[in-house]
Amino acid sequence: MTGITKKGQGADWPPQSEVETVLITREQIQRRIGELGAAISGDYEGLKPRLVGILKGVTPFMADLIRAISIPLTTDYMSIAKYHPEPETTAAVRLLKDLDLSICGEHVLLVEDIIDSGLTMEYILAQLEARGPATLRVCTLFNKTSNRMVDLPLQYVGFELEDVFVVGYGLDYEQRYRNLPYLATVRTGRQSG
Ligand code: IMP
Ligand code: MG
Numbered sequence: 001m002t003g004i005t006k007k008g009q010g011a012d013w014p015p016q017s018e019v020e021t022v023l024i025t026r027e028q029i030q031r032r033i034g035e036l037g038a039a040i041s042g043d044y045e046g047l048k049p050r051l052v053g054i055l056k057g058v059t060p061f062m063a064d065l066i067r068a069i070s071i072p073l074t075t076d077y078m079s080i081a082k083y084h085p086e087p088e089t090t091a092a093v094r095l096l097k098d099l100d101l102s103i104c105g106e107h108v109l110l111v112e113d114i115i116d117s118g119l120t121m122e123y124i125l126a127q128l129e130a131r132g133p134a135t136l137r138v139c140t141l142f143n144k145t146s147n148r149m150v151d152l153p154l155q156y157v158g159f160e161l162e163d164v165f166v167v168g169y170g171l172d173y174e175q176r177y178r179n180l181p182y183l184a185t186v187r188t189g190r191q192s193g
Pocket of ligand 2: 055
């Protein structure tokens with residue numbers, strides 16, 4: 001390719017030495033998304049839901065989920081920055097990119113890749129609730145409850161996870177591994193999320 005000097009990266013992607021364990025396969029993820037899509041299609045029939053994805057990790061899930069939903073819908077995205085707060089109990093979360101569309105009177109379904117402490121989702125729910133949606137619910141592909149700091153009602157959950165740091169299918173470690181089609185642990189030295 002013009003202007004691109006290949007340095008050997010890409011031939012062995014993902015590096016087999018880095019992937020530790022594949023926890024959930026591509027097939028398992030796709031099957032579960034089919035089930036979530038069917039449930040959402042039934043629950044929101046006639047309501048034309050607005051699916052709101054939380055960037056960036058949600059992009060593979062959002063792309064697959066909306067195609068598993070068989071009713072009319074609209075989409076929007078927002079982006080949140082999460083600090084590494086001290087103490088961890090403060091919701092140190094900041095809005096980086098707001099929604100493009102008004103959600104007043106809309107049936108909003110927030111779509112998230114993973115919920116851990118719940119602080120990010122708590123912040124988003126408070127922000128969006130104030131804008132007067134008709135309904136506001138949450139769909140997360142992965143759910144880790146062992147570090148949960150707030151009580152969150154989650155209507156659609158793909159998979160429950162142990163307290164282990166995972167990558168792939170949108171989830172990153174230092175911005176890497178988002179393009180793995182499965183969920184895995186990697187040898188990063190990091191122990192938990
Ligand atoms: P929470 O505010 O603690 O619920 O954090 C949720 C966010 O933290 C997710 O949207 C991810 O960006 C990130 N996160 C939590 N656990 C993991 C993980 O195991 N791998 C990658 N990112 C994670
Ligand atoms: Mg996220």
